[in-house]
Amino acid sequence: MKEITILSGKGGAGKTSIAAALAYLASNAVFCDNDVDAADLHLILKPEIKETYPFDSGSLAFINQSACTNCGTCQEACRFEAIHINSNSFPEVNPYQCEGCRLCERLCPVGAIQTSQNLNNQWFVSDTRFGTMVHAKMGPGEENSGKLVTRIREKAKELALENKAQFILNDGPPGIGCTAISSITGTNAVLLVIEPSISGLHDAKRLIELVNSFSVPIFAIINKYDINTEFTATVANYLNDENIPLLGKVPFSELFVESMLHEKSLIEYAPDHPISLNLKTIWKRISNN
Structure with missing residues (x-):
């Protein structure tokens, strides 16, 4: 069983869109939304809640x-x-x-x-069209989000062992806060989604430093690479200098928005589109490493 955690240094890099697309490809997997403070993977996976648990947030x-x-x-x-x-x-x-x-x-x-x-927060075990999903709901300003991430990851591992799943796929939070730390600890690999901007690279560097402190292998995707091809080259050179494999570059496309409006991952919505084929190649590379 391999646990892959998808992270980004900043919000808006396209991490959840990538995670949803890869979820479609990850057969025999358990999915976990670690972005408990602002969960949104459920908007695409449309989970049907089977089990509900309270969470003590302080x-x-x-x-x-x-x-x-x-x-x-x-x-x-x-x-x-x-x-x-x-x-x-x-x-x-x-x-x-x-x-x-x-x-x-x-x-x-x-x-x-x-x-x-304070037991206002909850976490859930749900069924989705892709498989079992563990996720949570926290109110604004609630405490112990890192502890909640640890709890739902523990449940995801338990379910993966029961179901003999090949993968656990985590949609992690942006940034380097408590939830990111709880998402990185003990995972087998991090897939870093980077936006080709000054702030995108700056925040990715902070996240890479954090991941390296846990000695977890890192792979990278440059998302929306064609919005700034010159800076994409800068990001690619940095990744090369840091010995971080660049698995692929994904162009900006309104198809991501269209697919979300239809409550589908991009690969479901446009399976033969070049971006979908590109994402299939990216999944094959990271799942085989």
Whole structure:
């Protein structure tokens, strides 16, 4: 079983479009959407949810206003400025600012503050037309997204072993944050999708440094290469200097948008198009490495 994680240094590079296309080609695979903060692979794969699980994303404070004496201790002590005075002139907690540190609970002289586990987030095991998919849904500003990525990857591996799947294909998050770190740890290979722009290369370099720190093999695709052929050459030269195999270059095409509007991967939508044939070659190269 081989786990391949698709990443990009920045958003908008086309990572999920590439991931959806490769999902069509990856027969006998389990799919995992590691971009839990802004998941969108489900828009193309259209999963049918079979199992739902809650996820503890941290603690959240609550002030019992009937017990509160309005002494102001909690508001003064909160370093995250999460406690505000409401229209009734009593303190209340802003859930988007609260970090669940429980300091206010410990300092409240009358015990009017309690913290509880935040179980608003969920993760799922679903069926898709391509196979089993594990994915999640988090609210804005929620905590422990890296922990959630680790959890759904564990489930994907469990299902892959049960089903004797040949591949696990992860659609990872952009950037180098906690979710990216959790996506890289223990994976067998990273497929890096790079956009040929100054910011695209800059952010790809940061991601490559991160992946290298985990000693994980890296392969690359330059997506939308024809929007700036001169800079594409710069990116290709950098990859060559870093000994990162360039598996292929994908041109800009409105077919990606059209296929998404039809809720299909590009290869489903236009199987004989040159881009589809190119992506088939790219998948063959990375799956055989």
